[in-house]
Amino acid sequence: MIELHRLTKRYGGTTAVDSLSFTVGPGHVTGFLGPNGAGKSTTLRLILGLDACTSGHALINGRPYASLSRPMHEVGALLDASAVHGGRSAYNHLLCLARTNDIGPARVTEVLEQVGLADVGRKRVGGFSLGMKQRLGIAAALLGDPEVLMFDEPVNGLDPDGVRWIRGLMRSLAAEGRTILLSSHLMSEMALTAERIVIVGRGRLIAEATVAELTAAYPSLEDAYMALTASSVQFGAAR
Numbered sequence: 001m002i003e004l005h006r007l008t009k010r011y012g013g014t015t016a017v018d019s020l021s022f023t024v025g026p027g028h029v030t031g032f033l034g035p036n037g038a039g040k041s042t043t044l045r046l047i048l049g050l051d052a053c054t055s056g057h058a059l060i061n062g063r064p065y066a067s068l069s070r071p072m073h074e075v076g077a078l079l080d081a082s083a084v085h086g087g088r089s090a091y092n093h094l095l096c097l098a099r100t101n102d103i104g105p106a107r108v109t110e111v112l113e114q115v116g117l118a119d120v121g122r123k124r125v126g127g128f129s130l131g132m133k134q135r136l137g138i139a140a141a142l143l144g145d146p147e148v149l150m151f152d153e154p155v156n157g158l159d160p161d162g163v164r165w166i167r168g169l170m171r172s173l174a175a176e177g178r179t180i181l182l183s184s185h186l187m188s189e190m191a192l193t194a195e196r197i198v199i200v201g202r203g204r205l206i207a208e209a210t211v212a213e214l215t216a217a218y219p220s221l222e223d224a225y226m227a228l229t230a231s232s233v234q235f236g237a238a239r
């Protein structure tokens with residue numbers, strides 16, 4: 001479970017996350033939506049302790065990230081697939097991560113197979129396509145077999161086969177009773193993958209509802225999103 005209590009982050013005069021409170025429960029995929037600059041990535045970074053919050057707090061299974069003794073066993077995340085050392089092989093990249101959390105090499109082989117990278121595991125990550133790097137980032141998130149998983153735009157760069165694979169993976173991880181928070185701008189994918197939706201705009205909570213509730217109230221999830229975020233879009237192009 002992920003719990004946010006009045007989470008706030010200011011960067012100078014910019015309030016990226018503004019007193020944000022919501023809970024992400026286990027057993028289903030929760031979609032995390034919002035316009036560009038709404039504060040989604042900042043929120044994910046705050047949950048993972050990669051950035052210090054200004055006030056409020058975020059808890060993973062009831063505890064702040066910093067107090068988790070073996071964090072990869074509790075929470076896994078894909079935030080930025082390109083944040084990998086290009087000179088290392090996929091296998092070695094994962095092995096380095098695994099060692100920091102007492103995870104053995106057999107698990108590295110297992111997750112490489114799970115994400116479809118077993119055949120290129122010994123190749124340098126620098127030569128990987130964006131889609132391959134996304135798969136590697138997902139493998140890293142899965143390494144510790146965590147109960148809580150967070151993915152920021154995981155389908156970026158994936159081919160249609162990969163997009164379908166991600167959809168199935170997210171749903172099966174949720175069906176295993178895990179807590180899945182999935183950030184994406186692809187409404188059609190979100191409608192097929194998520195059961196619950198959290199929408200933010202300008203750092204604030206706009207809506208928290210099931211996909212079924214939103215699609216009952218609006219013609220589609222995309223229509224619901226457009227209506228609910230209409231006054232929160234900061235970077236709309238001239239029409």
Ligand SMILES: Nc1ncnc2c1ncn2[C@@H]1O[C@H](COP(=O)(O)OP(=O)(O)OP(=O)(O)O)[C@@H](O)[C@H]1O
Pocket residue numbers: 011014015016034035036037038039040041042043
């Ligand atoms: N390190 C930082 N320093 C200063 N401002 C930042 C920093 N990180 C984020 N911001 C600002 O915080 C706000 C929220 O950004 P964030 O990246 O969290 O939004 P987002 O919802 O993930 O956007 P997108 O959908 O475009 O990825 C933006 O105004 C952004 O410019």
